[in-house]
Amino acid sequence: MSKENYHQLLSDVIENSLLHLYGQVASNDHFVPLAKRNTLLCKYLKPKLKQPEYKVIKGDIKRMVLVGQRKGGDLEAKLNELYTLSLSYQAKANDAQRLYDLLNILLHEHGFDSKLFDESVKAKPDVIYILQDHLENCFEANGKQTAPVSMLIESDRVSALVHTINDTQLFNAELAELKEVHSNKQQAHILLHP
Known part of the structure; x- marks a missing residue:
């Protein structure tokens, strides 16, 4: 917890x-x-x-x-x-701490692991990927969030994930449009707003 x-x-x-x-x-x-x-x-x-x-x-x-x-x-x-x-x-509690808390909740209570996105590694289903540059550029030094954080995931539980994030009240989550939509893989781009 x-x-x-x-x-x-x-x-x-x-x-x-x-x-x-x-x-x-x-x-x-x-x-x-x-x-x-x-x-x-x-x-x-x-x-x-x-x-x-x-x-x-x-x-x-x-x-x-x-x-x-x-x-x-x-x-x-x-x-x-x-x-x-x-x-x-x-x-x-600052926004960076809240992101850490959210990722822990998603892992321990809902089974969604999270990793930094690495193009050289094949993406796994039900794993949330976060871009390194988003972590560096979306937060100020004091932990305040200044821009939405992008999360990428391939899962058939995307809607449940968005609802779960919003239910925590740590962030507002919204589904963003993907330029390449792979409906058979159910890939999604989720934006986290403070």
């Missing part, structure tokens, strides 16, 4: 925990003291420790629960602090 996915999952758990707490507090006619707030948050978080989708942040969730169970602990304040840090991380 990429760093960005880890932070997104952690951010989602923190945000949903706080929303759960605030929903419970809003539905209560009386003031909800700190100890009761900690109990509500711990009850919400504990079941997540056994759910496989939260395996990578299990240690973080355990630490959150421990804060809520500790005498004088303020889990709500800790979650708000962690949420602020999580937002700060997401704002700092």
Whole structure:
């Protein structure tokens, strides 16, 4: 799992925990003291420790629960602090890092490998090829993307790939026209916009 996915999952758990707490507090006619707030948050978080989708942040969730169970602990304040840090991380992630994260997601979750394009090597199906000069010219030194990145692929899953990329919300993907279309090989040119 990429760093960005880890932070997104952690951010989602923190945000949903706080929303759960605030929903419970809003539905209560009386003031909800700190100890009761900690109990509500711990009850919400504990079941997540056994759910496989939260395996990578299990240690973080355990630490959150421990804060809520500790005498004088303020889990709500800790979650708000962690949420602020999580937002700060997401704002700092640059476009080059997002491309790296996208390629990792496509490989590990969808089986699309990626390589730099080399004319001397025969292209393989379901492998994303990226032009070296695009990596050099589409990004500034600080990692900011200044032009669309081209990806070439031969696959019968091109439409699914474009939808998958767009679903990550890391980039906007669009199919570009190929000058030479080989419909029997289903080759595609995909442009990634920031």
